[in-house]
Amino acid sequence: MGQVRSQMEAASLQRQNCDFAEESTARRPLFLRVNGAFHDVKDEDPLMNLSEYLRNILQHFGTKVMCHEGGCGCCVVVVEYDDPMKPEKRVIKSINSCLFPIGSLLSLKNHHVITIEALGSKNKSLHPIQQRLADYNGSQCGYCSPGFVMQMYGLLKNNATPTNQEVEDSFDGNVCRCTGYRPILDAMKSFVNDSAKNQRGFFIDIEDLKTCPKTNQLCKQSHLNRIGPCTGQAKSTDNLLFSTNTIKWYQPTKLTELYMLLQEHSDKAIKIINGNTAKGVYKNDGPYQVFLDVKGIPDLYTVSMEPSCLKVYSNVSLNSLIGYLKQYSDQSPTYNVIASHLLKIANGPVRNTGGWAGNLMMKWMHHEFVSDVFVVLEAAGAKVTVSYIDAVNVYTLMDFLDVNMQGKFLLFVEIPKLAEGELMNTYKIMPRNQNAHAYVSAGFRVNTRVSNKKQLVKTISMVYTGIAKNFVHATATEKYLQGKDLTSNDTLQGALTVLDKEIIPDDSDPLLASAAYRKILAQALFYKFYLFLLSDDKITPCNRSAQYSLERPVSTGKQTYTSRPGEYPLTKPMPKLSARLQTSGEAQFINDIPPLADELYATFVLSTEGNATLGNIDSTAAMAMPGAVAVLTAEDIPGSNTFMPPPYVVEEIFSSGPLLFAGQPIALCVADSQQHALQMVDAVKVTYQDQKPPIVTLDEAIEKKSFHPSPGPGLLVGDPANAISVSPCKVEGEIRAGEQYHFYMETLICRCVPTEDGLDIQASSQWLSLVQQVVADAIGTQVKNINVTTKRLGGAYGGKATRTNLVACSGAVAATVLRRPVRCMMDLSTNMKAVGKRHSYVVRYKVGFNEDGTLNGIIITYYCDTGSSPNDNEVGENLVFSDNAYRCKNWQLIPVALKTNRTSHTWCRAPGSKPNIFVIETILEHVAKFLSMDPIGVKQKNLYARGDSTPMGFVLPYCSIQDLYSYQLTKVDVAKRMQAIQKFNADNLWKKKGLAAVPLKYSLYWSWGCFLCTVSIFASDGSVIVSHGGIESGQGLNTKVAQVCAYMLGISVDYVSIKPTTTNSSPNSGATGGSIASELNCMGVQHCCEILRERMKPVKDKLPPGTSWKNLVAACYQAKVNLTVQDWVWPDSQPEDAPQYNSYGVTVAEAEVDILTGENQINQVDILFDCGESMNPDVDVGQVEGAFIMGMGYWLMEKMIYDPKSGAVLNATTWDYKPPFSKSIPVNFNIELLKNAPNPMGVLRSKASGEPPQCMSCATLFAVKRAIEAAREDAGQNAYFPLNGPATVEVIQTSCLVDYKKFSI
């Protein structure tokens, strides 16, 4: 039995632990100023993050949180304060509130935090940024929206006339998983040269927000002038701002005070607080006893241009440093180089607060840290000054790494000007082009002299990070190069050979890129620098492309569609109904519901072993933690210990013994706050027995024949074995596709409140009736006692279809056992470790074909890792997608479900279809390569024609793919562009381009979807409420439903309100998934409205023409018409289980690759998609774009990394897992919804848009592959090679077969 503490015990312990209140009652108030109001924080923990304070204390829920590590941007707020150097000037910064401790705000004089709440609200008026974001359809689920709005607000407050480039540059810290970024960027770029910025109210006027801390009324506040850092005696205790049993927080205002404090506490663990952003990277540093917040020391912001150097004190943030370097760029050419490199660090909000000094200290504490600051400053020959009470010392950066910093302070850095004859450049290669740490960073500085047309090296400095913990200088190569002539190829090769020997990358950390890649990067970056030193006439033209980095222009895009104004509001392009709520931050997600008085918080203890038996769970220490209430285990579950009901295989809520994967939940820690619950988790001690080696990889599972029971018979059509054997040409191969974390911005959460009749549950679920069922089973009650509600989801993408059951059951168990409301939420790390992702594949195939590329026979075996359970398995169920758009008479499709010791994987947007389409596209590419033909032509030859049959035996009566393919190729000028690409590739050795086209046939099935829809008209005013069984997760379901309802009833959309989905109003409804929920719920509402119209007709016929809707409804009511209709939608299967209809599309993608580094850029994507007659083209374009970019992330960026020993997820952070950012999207991104394409088999002639377009995103991988092929040809390798997904920067570069021995000038 787990441990439970009574409420009284908990309260008493809480009092013992929470000593702020007792100690500080006599202390002066300490005011935090938020949106004009002053809040006394003297009793709060100064280390509390601002986001936590805003949300938990002030209940300002507009500011969202997700990663808590500066990596997602949804928590961005703006802070204003007096410039410490120029008090008359205000500093305005966007910051990550998840990293900023509230204590630290008190050092910023006249600080003022502005959150999304201050900008505007839906009911009063929206701020123009909020309004534009909504109008441009830049908000789907809306979870990221407040962060984007605040980031833009911060930008405009600093720069009222930004350029398009500046706008795009400023979103390097905000993730949006839904929209694909294009509409967000368009919305924000609409402020470039925009008159709206000059309107009153555009910027929040600080004077308007002055309220008195005592009365909360407007006042002059002269009595508040003392707020801010104290001044006065250098007596340390005067600077003591907060004090508890365990920590002391000081706020010195002068250097002398700081030194005294450092000396006074030199025996303690001290943390200097400047930006506090290191916490986003090294979360476990500490514990610290003394915090010295140095932000109130004006001297530390000093920057001066000295005769030989730029002298920068330690409080200067990275962004300020960049500003100064640019300001003084005329003093030294290197200052711009350094500034450009520093701009690649982290993201705007982190650079706004994080400083160079903190960064160097991170390197000092963790030598393996890939510090960009260290690389560029060491390359520049910078020196740092370290000070303590009575001395200062100057060090080179290398020496600084060995200094004992106990009791010392990093005071300033001197960045020298470039000496005569010197040149410097720096490079950073990262897995994503924004907000990513380096694979390898390098900085080079050389001093040369010219003699007899020779360019001789006097000295050279070659600095690296990302190679090995203690590897900084390539000293042997530096030595070798001295005196050598750079214009000689021998010098280059000689240096590269020495470098090859001395670069020995650390290969011990699975999180790092491969040693081979990092080694060739080190050489390639040196090569780039080498060519940079030479004048163009000394470089062979085809080598010049090595010199420059890919340049990304401002992105553009065009959206083309038609609508039928005569049908409006149906087919009307309009923003989502909740867009304004979302952009104003008022849209309430589950974690935004204010807690009840006695609400508890629960979080999971996870197994660290991947194949073992649970030993003992010792929760003694956890129960002694502040706020601890209970540690619950399997024995506490009143009902069944599974969160998947029969006929699914059991997946235990908390392990009863067997541990099937590292990350499996073992217990639940319940406390009075999320923070306390998380702290308890670390204190639970778990022992394990019978540890066995887990099966972690797909290859191991295949080799050991570790399979789940057969996922189905597969498919055999014709005689593929014979067709292949008699074919004149045949190939076989293997291709792989990885996992994908859903990366919903709202992690899994559930709130369970015990009520008179059972439990009220708010669940982040796509399938409420399933939650209802499993919760009832888990707590041993009837389904009728469980009421589940979901208003909206902060993204889902299939990941909340069944996996939310785990948090729902856990929360419900806790709420039942403890009889208190419980909020059970996964933080990002827990979510990534414990919860299933998109399935990964190894696929083997054989194919026979003719010399012209016509397919004869195909055999494909799909090995799909479903993880530790076969639940949510996709492999046998999606064979309908295996042919994509290609005709072949003989097929064999064999699905195999691999059983590994990984978490049970689950559906993810376009499950099965996306990998299967990738596989057949790969096969066509392979065929083309074998025949030395262009893949586009081979694909075209095999495309289905109208009336063809698929391997499943379905006739394609409306198939238009041949026409669409030709249309799109012509429209986007493929032939001409291919010629230009060929020329480009012939002219350039080190940059290559590629173009690929992917067609699509996507089969939609309705028969598995069931939803209950209800439409009620209110007699008093004619307004209408709709409840349906679908879940709004950003896909615009509610908006389409409202449009259909309004259209059918002949009223304005304003009359219609869509209510939250509940199991009471829509019982038995199925999962929202597979792109069909929008259609089926629209269909249900359409049916309801038809019945309502019929019922109302007799009354209407008796009324005079032109009678208003309101009067008509009133008359119907008087005539006793029932104004509520329900419709149960569960479509029958089509004959022979054929799809309801097929969607078609074509995508053409063009990529450019830096062959030396693997960096790549998708220059252009043109998507043609058949959406039938779109119900709302704005929403559907948004779905196409969002799906496509999520797909691009899967193919080019997102990689899960597992511990080879335990199978634990290693990269459960935004630091190591990289979904697309706003500059990952195609530079030119064009979408066309097929015109004049009404779908006779669809709802109101429409087609689905949520998943199909994602299946074409592999075009980006193939475009990159074309570019790689061009590089491989240069390397003398023309054979076919498979490019597995994800083709990360590392994979791309290593596929290019770059050999440093071929580097030449």
Ligand SMILES: Cc1cc2nc3c(=O)[nH]c(=O)nc-3n(C[C@H](O)[C@H](O)[C@H](O)COP(=O)(O)OP(=O)(O)OC[C@H]3O[C@@H](n4cnc5c(N)ncnc54)[C@H](O)[C@@H]3O)c2cc1C
């Ligand atoms: C999302 C994210 C992405 C990032 N990406 C990159 C990247 O790509 N490349 C890169 O190089 N870095 C990256 N960083 C690291 C970032 O640059 C550092 O977190 C930041 O520069 C640290 O500065 P700070 O002022 O916030 O330091 P703090 O967090 O305040 O302090 C860090 C440490 O330094 C000590 N310290 C601070 N100032 C002094 C001083 N003057 N004297 C003595 N000790 C001091 C503190 O005691 C503390 O131990 C990233 C960080 C985040 C959160």
Ligand code: FES
């Ligand atoms: S929650 Fe702050 S950046 Fe993600």
Ligand code: FES
């Ligand atoms: S709208 Fe951006 S994450 Fe959903």
